[in-house]
Amino acid sequence: MTESPQSFRVSVPNSGIKKRVPTTLPKTTIELICRAAERFGDRAFIEENGTKISFAEFKTHCIQTAAGLKSLGFAPGDRAAIWAPNISEWIIAAFGIHFAGGQIVTLNTRYKGEEAAAILNDSGANTLFVIGDFLGTKYPDMLAGLALPQLQNIVTFRDEGQLAWAELQSKGEAWLEAHGADTIEQAALDMPGSAISDIMFTSGTTGRAKGVLTSHDQNVEAFMVFSELLGLDNTDRYLIINPFFHSFGFKAGLIACLCRGCTVLPEAIFDVDKILGRIDAEGVTVMPGPPTIFQSILAHPKRHEYSLASLTKCTTGAAVIPTELIIAMRDELKIETIITAYGLSESCGLSTMCRIGDAPETIAKTSGRAIPGVEVRCADTGGNTVPLGEQGEILVRGFNVMRGYLDNPAATAESIDDEGWLHTGDVGRMDEEGNLTITDRLKDMYISGGFNCYPAEIENALLRHDDIVQCAVIGYPDERMGEVGWAFLVLRDGVEESTETYLAYAKNSMANYKAPRRVVICESLPMNASGKVLKPTLRQWALEGKF
Numbered sequence: 001m002t003e004s005p006q007s008f009r010v011s012v013p014n015s016g017i018k019k020r021v022p023t024t025l026p027k028t029t030i031e032l033i034c035r036a037a038e039r040f041g042d043r044a045f046i047e048e049n050g051t052k053i054s055f056a057e058f059k060t061h062c063i064q065t066a067a068g069l070k071s072l073g074f075a076p077g078d079r080a081a082i083w084a085p086n087i088s089e090w091i092i093a094a095f096g097i098h099f100a101g102g103q104i105v106t107l108n109t110r111y112k113g114e115e116a117a118a119i120l121n122d123s124g125a126n127t128l129f130v131i132g133d134f135l136g137t138k139y140p141d142m143l144a145g146l147a148l149p150q151l152q153n154i155v156t157f158r159d160e161g162q163l164a165w166a167e168l169q170s171k172g173e174a175w176l177e178a179h180g181a182d183t184i185e186q187a188a189l190d191m192p193g194s195a196i197s198d199i200m201f202t203s204g205t206t207g208r209a210k211g212v213l214t215s216h217d218q219n220v221e222a223f224m225v226f227s228e229l230l231g232l233d234n235t236d237r238y239l240i241i242n243p244f245f246h247s248f249g250f251k252a253g254l255i256a257c258l259c260r261g262c263t264v265l266p267e268a269i270f271d272v273d274k275i276l277g278r279i280d281a282e283g284v285t286v287m288p289g290p291p292t293i294f295q296s297i298l299a300h301p302k303r304h305e306y307s308l309a310s311l312t313k314c315t316t317g318a319a320v321i322p323t324e325l326i327i328a329m330r331d332e333l334k335i336e337t338i339i340t341a342y343g344l345s346e347s348c349g350l351s352t353m354c355r356i357g358d359a360p361e362t363i364a365k366t367s368g369r370a371i372p373g374v375e376v377r378c379a380d381t382g383g384n385t386v387p388l389g390e391q392g393e394i395l396v397r398g399f400n401v402m403r404g405y406l407d408n409p410a411a412t413a414e415s416i417d418d419e420g421w422l423h424t425g426d427v428g429r430m431d432e433e434g435n436l437t438i439t440d441r442l443k444d445m446y447i448s449g450g451f452n453c454y455p456a457e458i459e460n461a462l463l464r465h466d467d468i469v470q471c472a473v474i475g476y477p478d479e480r481m482g483e484v485g486w487a488f489l490v491l492r493d494g495v496e497e498s499t500e501t502y503l504a505y506a507k508n509s510m511a512n513y514k515a516p517r518r519v520v521i522c523e524s525l526p527m528n529a530s531g532k533v534l535k536p537t538l539r540q541w542a543l544e545g546k547f
Contacts (some may be wrong), residue, residue, distance in 0.1 A: 465505055
């Protein structure tokens with residue numbers, strides 16, 4: 001890291017007390033926010049629909065939100081979930097949870113009620129922050145009638161509800177008048193870096209979601225590195241399209257911006273026309289996203305009506321990237337810095353990155369080299385490192401490896417070996433410069449539009465339909481989405497074979513990125529001698545156009 005530690009003072013709102021912040025680099029998001037408030041003060045941290053919140057004001061909002069939580073009985077170590085799109089309240093709520101000593105549980109906005117309830121129950125969250133209405137859906141209504149025995153409080157953004165956001169802020173203001181802001185800030189600054197920051201749930205081959213535990217110091221260190229390698233600075237205006245509930249939006253977005261003093265421009269919905277307009281109107285300089293975002297921009301018929309001159313830095317990943325896309329981003333969109341990276345929830349979302357100045361071929365075909373403090377290697381089934389250029393499972397070791405899976409020591413032991421290597425389940429090869437190329441997945445996971453899709457989870461949902469006897473889901477190549485799901489179904493005898501019925505069922509029972517785009521009805525599925533479905537055979541048949 002090139003940034004040298006600085007000494008500074010933080011003014012505690014409503015108390016008049018001056019506190020000393022550690023002179024070492026931050027170990028928690030609390031220290032990071034206090035540091036940013038002192039260094040960047042009145043500069044805008046968040047801009048949304050004409051509203052501006054400075055770094056100093058943001059810290060005050062976080063403390064007030066923490067006070068509101070404390071008024072509800074929220075205690076250090078408690079967990080609060082957030083189920084909302086990219087809006088300013090999401091950001092304040094998240095770091096307010098941290099100021100209260102709590103742990104963030106993120107919920108995908110595409111979840112249906114039962115999916116969200118499962119995460120709430122598994123995490124033990126006692127508080128939920130939720131958007132009132134988004135894209136015509138009343139999110140709180142999706143939880144109606146579902147068993148949520150541990151959930152005590154529901155705070156609603158931008159709508160009425162059990163407890164409106166404005167009411168929580170009023171409770172926080174009253175708490176601060178009675179107790180003082182220094183009570184919250186000092187306790188927050190005393191929190192160790194090893195404290196759990198967030199729990200992001202990731203599904204697995206069993207179909208049951210697992211909660212990934214990562215700590216404050218891991219995330220802060222990883223995205224101090226990320227922001228430095230990307231070349232972020234306090235003049236950058238960072239349009240965050242990637243969902244905050246994902247590492248790409250929360251960590252590579254919000255935490256990275258706090259590290260470097262960037263202005264956050266939240267975007268709740270990806271609409272190409274709106275994005276193009278925002279880049280020009282708001283002087284966007286940084287915009288990460290999966291390849292589909294940049295492919296959509298390049299293909300837009302009205303793209304040439306926009307300048308896009310301000311956009312100079314982009315990161316992409318989460319899918320195979322054509323070399324031509326990187327070249328087009330550089331030559332047609334005139335983006336100076338394009339970085340690809342690789343990571344997974346279990347590694348804080350970051351393990352490798354390309355570097356500024358890498359050739360387009362390197363950026364397109366690889367995910368770069370291990371970040372400082374992290375080791376990456378490719379190994380055979382015995383755990384032995386394979387020769388350069390040969391394929392093996394990608395193993396990661398370093399400060400970024402998760403603390404474990406929530407309440408699941410068996411799964412943790414399966415993923416992290418005795419030497420501290422995280423077994424990612426991804427297959428890749430490494431070149432002489434240490435650049436990693438992702439070539440396959442040991443597990444059946446595929447990536448659709450930047451979202452991880454786990455066939456076992458989708459299959460379990462489909463099998464709830466009375467007509468379906470057997471099913472197998474695979475990822476099929478798609479130019480725009482990277483991959484989309486194909487579901488192969490065996491039905492009960494005498495059932496009418498209507499693929500539309502099962503496509504509609506899938507769309508209504510799971511998040512749309514998980515829902516298969518095609519259904520193939522079969523008399524039987526190809527299986528091996530032990531009765532396991534031969535998914536490679538299904539993939540080959542699909543690629544050969546046999547359906």
